[in-house]
Amino acid sequence: MSVExxxxxxxxxxxxxxxxxxDALIGIPLAYLLARRAFRGRALVDLLVTLPLVLxxxxxxxxxxxxLGRRGWLGAPxxxxxxxxxxxxxxxxxIAATVMALPLLVRTARAAIExxxxxxxxxxxxxxxxxxxxxxxxxxxxxxxGIVAGLVLAFARALxxxxxxxxxxxxxxxxxxxxPLAIYTAVQTGEMGEAVALVLALTALSCVVLILxxxxxxxxx
Amino acid sequence: xxxxxxxxxxxxxxxxxxxxxxxxEMTLSVAISMKEAVETLGRQFMQSRSGVTLRYNFxxxxxxxxxxxxxxxxxxxxxxxxxxxxxxxxxxLITTATRRVFARNVLTVIKAAGSTLDIAKPADxxxxxxQRIVVGNPKTVPVGQYAEESLKSVGLWDPLQPKLVLAENxxxxxxxxxxxxxxxxxVYTTDVAARSRQVVxxxxxxxxxxxxxxxxxxxVKASKQPALAQAFIDLLVSRDGxxxxxxxxxxxxxxxxxx
Numbered sequence: 505m506s507v508e509x510x511x512x513x514x515x516x517x518x519x520x521x522x523x524x525x526x527d528a529l530i531g532i533p534l535a536y537l538l539a540r541r542a543f544r545g546r547a548l549v550d551l552l553v554t555l556p557l558v559l560x561x562x563x564x565x566x567x568x569x570x571x572l573g574r575r576g577w578l579g580a581p582x583x584x585x586x587x588x589x590x591x592x593x594x595x596x597x598x599i600a601a602t603v604m605a606l607p608l609l610v611r612t613a614r615a616a617i618e619x620x621x622x623x624x625x626x627x628x629x630x631x632x633x634x635x636x637x638x639x640x641x642x643x644x645x646x647x648x649x650g651i652v653a654g655l656v657l658a659f660a661r662a663l664x665x666x667x668x669x670x671x672x673x674x675x676x677x678x679x680x681x682x683x684p685l686a687i688y689t690a691v692q693t694g695e696m697g698e699a700v701a702l703v704l705a706l707t708a709l710s711c712v713v714l715i716l717x718x719x720x721x722x723x724x725x
Numbered sequence: 726x727x728x729x730x731x732x733x734x735x736x737x738x739x740x741x742x743x744x745x746x747x748x749x750e751m752t753l754s755v756a757i758s759m760k761e762a763v764e765t766l767g768r769q770f771m772q773s774r775s776g777v778t779l780r781y782n783f784x785x786x787x788x789x790x791x792x793x794x795x796x797x798x799x800x801x802x803x804x805x806x807x808x809x810x811x812x813x814x815x816x817x818l819i820t821t822a823t824r825r826v827f828a829r830n831v832l833t834v835i836k837a838a839g840s841t842l843d844i845a846k847p848a849d850x851x852x853x854x855x856q857r858i859v860v861g862n863p864k865t866v867p868v869g870q871y872a873e874e875s876l877k878s879v880g881l882w883d884p885l886q887p888k889l890v891l892a893e894n895x896x897x898x899x900x901x902x903x904x905x906x907x908x909x910x911x912v913y914t915t916d917v918a919a920r921s922r923q924v925v926x927x928x929x930x931x932x933x934x935x936x937x938x939x940x941x942x943x944x945v946k947a948s949k950q951p952a953l954a955q956a957f958i959d960l961l962v963s964r965d966g967x968x969x970x971x972x973x974x975x976x977x978x979x980x981x982x983x984x
Contacts, residue, residue: 575904675862692788692864692865693865694791
């Protein structure tokens with residue numbers, strides 16, 4: 505495998521790991537809130553989180569540019585203050601992967617949390633646990649299988665993200681060229697050997713993740 | 726209409742392509758910098774030939790070349806550089822006798838309209854305020870190949886590497902500058918018109934620092950419409966065609982150069 509291919513593989517893993525961690529941080533509390541709390545704007549939050557799942561990735565990518573580009577709603581003030589813009593950096597690849605993978609975690613985890621027996625939560629509350637501790641010590645552990653499954657799906661999605669990444673992060677070898685982008689470039693430039701190597705590497709990696717997830721699920725069950 | 730019927734009708738509309746009696750269809754794979762020119766001439770071409778429909782496939786010349794190598798059903802190829810056409814000719818995928826150069830272009834460096842940066846010569850690109858420069862990916866995008874040649878000849882290609890953002894085609898490079906995501910970019914002088922409110926020319930690299938930008942066209946060997954494709958090449962080199970190209974800022978091919 506060439507140096508570029510190896511760097512793409514390393515970058516892809518780094519991006520997918522960081523994106524999955526961010527998704528866990530945002531997605532698990534969000535899934536809990538959506539499952540267990542009635543709050544104003546719940547339907548809107550649900551809609552916004554789910555949209556990247558149904559929209560073409562390029563549409564999500566376009567919104568990210570409008571939001572985070574150098575002249576974007578958030579991007580412009582950040583650039584004015586710091587002279588730095590997230591577009592075309594590896595952070596942009598992380599953001600794209602995080603947004604695209606979030607609905608897979610939230611939807612799976614939410615369904616798992618909703619299926620937890622409320623009587624058990626009530627018992628914990630009756631025994632004097634706060635809602636916070638009930639969530640951490642009763643609800644989430646009982647929903648663990650669904651949450652792990654959601655994390656695995658999110659990781660796999662983050663690993664394979666293409667469209668939104670290309671739009672926000674570009675395709676800069678060594679900086680933002682993840683494996684899916686490198687495969688695209690390799691095919692376009694007729695480097696079929698390189699493309700095959702990357703395709704096999706990504707397939708193997710995805711298989712390993714799925715097998716590990718299956719084992720985790722079996723142990724937890 | 727019942728819902729089921731509506732869905733059935735919609736299904737038919739989607740699945741059945743419109744049938745036109747005696748229709749001839751031709752697909753043109755065109756270097757994207759030629760988009761407006763080919764579309765303009767294409768309208769003229771279709772008006773004078775009833776029943777002829779042109780389909781356009783715009784992209785970087787390298788991308789289009791790979792598609793033809795992979796057997797894409799294309800009738801006519803218009804490249805923004807000789808290299809991609811040469812490679813197709815060596816592989817026997819174009820009809821050699823039909824190959825004609827019909828236009829010439831000039832490389833330019835642009836910045837966003839309203840940019841206060843002083844970019845007047847290649848060395849200015851190395852300045853600290855120029856954080857990012859977009860060039861077409863030299864592997865597939867001719868304008869990137871010309872930019873690479875030009876920057877190499879002034880010894881700036883290697884030092885500028887950390888700043889380079891690669892674009893998939895020249896219009897993406899144009900877009901990055903227009904959106905203000907990068908401080909400068911390499912495009913053709915004719916591209917500026919497509920985003921004339923958002924970008925301005927900063928400077929033009931010396932023309933002896935890169936190969937002449939010439940556009941060859943050729944009929945693809947696998948074409949099922951070779952006569953029609955040849956007719957389009959004839960239009961490109963005709964007085965009408967040359968006038969239309971000139972209005973859009975293209976130069977005529979260098980004197981005496983036919984292919």
